[in-house]
Amino acid sequence: MTTRDIVLIALFAALTAVMAVFPPVTLPLLPVPITAQSLGIMLAGGILGAKRGALSIILLLVLVAIGLPLLSGGRGGLSVFFGPTAGFLAGWVAAAFTIGWMTEKFWDGLSFVSATLICVAGGIVVMYALGIPGISLMADVPLSKAFMGSVTFIPGDIVKALIAAAVMVTVKKSYPIIGQAA
Amino acid sequence: MLSDLYIPGASALHRMRPAWKLALLFLYCTALFVVSHSLMLGLGLLLIALGYGIAGLRPRHAFDAVRPALYVLVIIFAAQLWLEDLAMAAFVTLRLIALLMAAALVTYTTKASEFTDGILALLSRAPKWLPKDKIALAISLVWRFIPMIRDQFEEVREAQRARGIERSLLALVAPLVVRVLKSADEIAEAIEARSLD
Structure with missing residues (x-):
């Protein structure tokens, strides 16, 4: 790991933290506003790759754990790791890693479509695969019910996957990080 | 500037070493989940109230700890009410509230810089x-x-x-x-x- 890698990891941890204060977007027919923070997770993996992406999200979570209110809505501190949605925080790290790993695999032919599919696979499938059992465990509800409760967030996540994919393709053209000789 | 969620004070909880507070928090959470009984939960809630009292925190602080999760808690309460009964719904929701308040108590009484110093001290070894x-x-x-x-x-x-x-x-x-x-x-x-x- 070079100094530049450390700087990139820290920058994306900070970027994801700043995204918590982005103005939330509301879509018609959706009860929950879309916050930009999980966009930061997708970008950390999709721009930095698996290892650096996952480390930057871990770094963000360390700072949240020691008491900084860096999550959307000004949440922070240890209680977010003991709440019903704690599984999603583990899902963040796994999502950043998966997205990074797949982006590295498909880097040469990366297009808007393949980047979107990667973000959906990592940022939605992997994220919910950890988040939903988390809710089920903490709240003592069956998996199917935990899934029903989370479904309302999926349309927003698809919008974010599209935005993340557009940014990934732009960055690949103008300022690639993954394809470089490390 | 970057500010943490610390609330200044000089209580025994404020002065306790961060590592001890973390150990107690994990013990507390494990106990609430392993001994899944309403008596244990009652004891747990009492302990938390005592903790907030010792630290000189107000009920408002305890509520602040729960508020971000309120939306999820309401859904969980409704789901439990529908699947089981009122007693189960109250138990599960109160247990989550106890966990949230306990974790926030550690965050309220510990400066982020204390945690950072602790991490750096651990790293040196x-x-x-x-x-x-x-x-x-x-x-x-x-x-x-x-x-x-x-x-x-x-x-x-x-x-x-x-x-x-x-x-x-x-x-x-x-x-x-x-x-x-x-x-x-x-x-x-x-x-x-x-x-x-």
């Missing part, structure tokens, strides 16, 4: 294969980067507002990411010039 200097560097860099990226974000937002597209997430994120990546090279060079690697 960590095995050799762990890149401890790099971990310490990464943690201190994020402290510095958050206000910097916040400023950059405001600049991007101003520029996009002038173009009338400040509501577009893509128009905010893409330029911000490119700016952040560009600053990475300069910062890395600056750190290496001071031979900190």
Whole structure:
């Protein structure tokens, strides 16, 4: 790991933290506003790759754990790791890693479509695969019910996957990080 | 500037070492889940109330700890009520509230800098294969980067507002990411010039 890698990891941890204060977007027919923070997770993996992406999200979570209110809505501190949605925080790290790993695999032919599919696979499938059992465990509800409760967030996540994919393709053209000789 | 959720005080809980508080928190949570009984939960809630009393915190602080999860808690309560009964719904929801308040109690009584010092102290005794200097560097860099990226974000937002597209997430994120990546090279060079690697 070079100094530049450390700087990139820290920058994306900070970027994801700043995204918590982005103005939330509301879509018609959706009860929950879309916050930009999980966009930061997708970008950390999709721009930095698996290892650096996952480390930057871990770094963000360390700072949240020691008491900084860096999550959307000004949440922070240890209680977010003991709440019903704690599984999603583990899902963040796994999502950043998966997205990074797949982006590295498909880097040469990366297009808007393949980047979107990667973000959906990592940022939605992997994220919910950890988040939903988390809710089920903490709240003592069956998996199917935990899934029903989370479904309302999926349309927003698809919008974010599209935005993340557009940014990934732009960055690949103008300022690639993954394809470089490390 | 970057501020933590610490609430100043001089109580026994404020003075306790962070590592002890974390150990107690894990013990508390494990106990509530292993001994899944309403008597245990009652005892747990009593202990939390006592903890907030000792730390000199107000009921408002306890409520602040629960408020961000309120939406999820209501859904969980409704789901339990539908699947089981009122007693089960109350038990599960109160147990989550107890966990949230216990964790927040540690956060309220511990400065972020105390935790950082604790992490650095642990790192100094960590095995050799762990890149401890790099971990310490990464943690201190994020402290510095958050206000910097916040400023950059405001600049991007101003520029996009002038173009009338400040509501577009893509128009905010893409330029911000490119700016952040560009600053990475300069910062890395600056750190290496001071031979900190």
